[in-house]
Amino acid sequence: MLAAKSARGLVAPAVLLTAGVFLAPFLLLLAMSLWSQPPGSLMLDVTPTGEHYRRITTDSYYMTGLARTIWLSLATTAICAALALPLAWWIVRRAGRFRGLVLAVVLIPMVCGALLPTLGIVNLIGPLGVLNGTLKSLGLIDRSWKLLGTQAGILIGLVHAFLPLMVLPLVAAMDRLPRDAEGAAMSLGARRRAVWTRIILPLCAPGLLAGSALVFCATLTAFVTPLILGQGKIPTFATMAYQQASLVLDWPFASALAVVMLAILAAIGALGWAIRQALPGAAR
Amino acid sequence: MFGTGHFIRASLAAGAVLAAGAVAAQDFSGQTLVVGTWGGDIERLLKEHAAAPLEAATGAKVEFLLGGSGDRMSKIYAERQNPTMDATFQNIYEAPQLLADGLVVPPDPGSDMYKSVWEGMNEGCYAMSLVGLGIAYSKDLVSEPPEWADMWNPDYKGMIGMAPYPSSEGGGLLGVAARLEGTDEHDADAAFAKVAELGAPALVYTSLEEVFALMEAGEVAMAPMISGYVLAGLKEFPGIGFSFPTDPGPVLIRDMVCQVADSPNPELAEMFIGYALSAETQKAYAEEIYFGPTNSTVELSDAAAADTINSPDEVASLLQLDWSWLIEQRSDWTERWNKEILAQ
Numbered sequence A: 001m002l003a004a005k006s007a008r009g010l011v012a013p014a015v016l017l018t019a020g021v022f023l024a025p026f027l028l029l030l031a032m033s034l035w036s037q038p039p040g041s042l043m044l045d046v047t048p049t050g051e052h053y054r055r056i057t058t059d060s061y062y063m064t065g066l067a068r069t070i071w072l073s074l075a076t077t078a079i080c081a082a083l084a085l086p087l088a089w090w091i092v093r094r095a096g097r098f099r100g101l102v103l104a105v106v107l108i109p110m111v112c113g114a115l116l117p118t119l120g121i122v123n124l125i126g127p128l129g130v131l132n133g134t135l136k137s138l139g140l141i142d143r144s145w146k147l148l149g150t151q152a153g154i155l156i157g158l159v160h161a162f163l164p165l166m167v168l169p170l171v172a173a174m175d176r177l178p179r180d181a182e183g184a185a186m187s188l189g190a191r192r193r194a195v196w197t198r199i200i201l202p203l204c205a206p207g208l209l210a211g212s213a214l215v216f217c218a219t220l221t222a223f224v225t226p227l228i229l230g231q232g233k234i235p236t237f238a239t240m241a242y243q244q245a246s247l248v249l250d251w252p253f254a255s256a257l258a259v260v261m262l263a264i265l266a267a268i269g270a271l272g273w274a275i276r277q278a279l280p281g282a283a284r
Numbered sequence B: 001m002f003g004t005g006h007f008i009r010a011s012l013a014a015g016a017v018l019a020a021g022a023v024a025a026q027d028f029s030g031q032t033l034v035v036g037t038w039g040g041d042i043e044r045l046l047k048e049h050a051a052a053p054l055e056a057a058t059g060a061k062v063e064f065l066l067g068g069s070g071d072r073m074s075k076i077y078a079e080r081q082n083p084t085m086d087a088t089f090q091n092i093y094e095a096p097q098l099l100a101d102g103l104v105v106p107p108d109p110g111s112d113m114y115k116s117v118w119e120g121m122n123e124g125c126y127a128m129s130l131v132g133l134g135i136a137y138s139k140d141l142v143s144e145p146p147e148w149a150d151m152w153n154p155d156y157k158g159m160i161g162m163a164p165y166p167s168s169e170g171g172g173l174l175g176v177a178a179r180l181e182g183t184d185e186h187d188a189d190a191a192f193a194k195v196a197e198l199g200a201p202a203l204v205y206t207s208l209e210e211v212f213a214l215m216e217a218g219e220v221a222m223a224p225m226i227s228g229y230v231l232a233g234l235k236e237f238p239g240i241g242f243s244f245p246t247d248p249g250p251v252l253i254r255d256m257v258c259q260v261a262d263s264p265n266p267e268l269a270e271m272f273i274g275y276a277l278s279a280e281t282q283k284a285y286a287e288e289i290y291f292g293p294t295n296s297t298v299e300l301s302d303a304a305a306a307d308t309i310n311s312p313d314e315v316a317s318l319l320q321l322d323w324s325w326l327i328e329q330r331s332d333w334t335e336r337w338n339k340e341i342l343a344q
Helices: A001-033 A051-059 A060-093 A096-111 A115-125 A128-137 A151-175 A179-188 A192-221 A226-231 A237-248 A251-278 B005-026 B041-058 B067-080 B095-100 B112-116 B146-151 B168-180 B188-196 B209-217 B229-234 B266-276 B279-289 B302-307 B312-316 B321-329 B329-343
Strands: B031-035 B060-067 B085-093 B126-139 B223-227 B240-243 B253-259
Touching: A001 A251, A001 B329, A051 A060, A051 A251, A060 A096, A060 A151, A060 A179, A060 A192, A060 A237, A060 A251, A060 B329, A115 A128, A115 A151, A115 A226, A151 A192, A151 A226, A192 A251, A226 A237, A237 B067, A237 B329, B031 B041, B031 B240, B031 B266, B041 B060, B041 B266, B041 B279, B067 B085, B067 B095, B085 B095, B085 B266, B085 B312, B095 B253, B095 B321, B112 B209, B112 B240, B112 B266, B126 B146, B126 B209, B126 B279, B146 B168, B146 B223, B168 B188, B168 B253, B168 B321, B168 B329, B188 B209, B188 B329, B209 B223, B209 B229, B209 B240, B223 B229, B229 B240, B229 B279, B279 B302, B321 B329
Parallel strands: B031 B060, B031 B085
Antiparallel strands: B085 B253, B126 B223, B126 B240, B126 B253
């Protein structure tokens, strides 16, 4: 018991620090989402009001933006999963001595921040980019194929940015699979498709779940990629919050948008935890 | 001729010299003045013509905080209890709001620097430079310098570049659109309906280079843009032209310099603003980056005079919008812009 008390005492400073610098801003965000601005002023009126939440839930522009954000997050998660599964399998089983190099390449978008890779994508898919330049020089198109300012363009950037968040948990999960599980299943007559659907995928489910949660949450709150690749024409919840906070300077409304995003993240976290608990072999 | 105008100019110049002498008598060694402004040429010119003489005269250091004016607005509101910035450059879209909220020191009508600025220009803060919202255009796609109405030519639908909203450019375009409909910016429905006829913007630009590159590639035909930046950038883009329309005229846009209320170094801030508004700094602004002077004593070369707004007559020919009213609409109009212009 004494050891437990000592441990709590040792942890207390870190807990207090976390509460101060991490939780306090969240509480301020929550409080500010209930404040307002007097007419003709950008100052804050701290009289509580639910007006911003009413505006978000009753204005189709914001609800459509929310639906678009969730759709982009789901699509990004699905595409990342489809790409990451074979890639992670190849890294674990086939890359051999190149494994470290391949993992480093996969990780590049994560370690150099969101801005540089996104600007790189602009140079690839922009009106004057590599893709359009090639198609024009081949005489296949006269005017540029518009990918910037479209959902397709944003999806390309989001998948590029967040693929590592799916690959890494899958590599960790596949690393733990017994090397002979695949061969054992095939020796008992399972075809390759059945090996994947009945052996590999169920055993990798925790990694897939973790990767999906990470990619979904990162995409939901992504700001730089939708802002640049959307060219201001495809509003997501994060870019709406940015516009309200930095351009309109309506911080209470921007806070309400952020709180809605946080609530969705919390719901996704709870859902992920529930699914994890329901998986075979989950720690209880 | 040595007329009344010359006498006033000589008096103002003498006042500036006397002010500089008074500055030299004070020692501000060890103090750091924080000035918020845009990077690039503006920062360079302010360093050379305002910061350097102020540092030499006072012993203080001038530190520049670079970024967009919206970032500075955010900072001023966030730090309203304890400001760290002393002086800031804002646009006409923002300065009156800062004054209304008591976050900047009102311009002093009795000061020499107030009097050195063209009458009626110090709105919210001191007027630093005059520019006009005109039309940058692709010479390949648009044969003659266009009028505003030419942007609505069906051949160019969906080929117009626009700045992000809210902004001086966005507010200016709405004001022009309303005028073309025979009304003014107070008629929001007419203004938005007219701008919506342009179609979704071909590009929401955040830099000159991206607009100009797309114009040279034939992807963007025209874009409402602010004269100073464009005229300074045209040398590198021979395929781009810039038009000052006449019906209505270009929209008058001003950059303002403000003293932050309750800032740590109010005396230094006031002195810095004095240097910024001096004839020397304003002449450099006009000669090098085509920002018209607000200081009535500035005399420009013929070349700079031709490409800048630099006299009350020229100012009178420009379209002046009710910026204070436009600022009040900032939130509602941003939502309308998002829904009616961008989401087409």
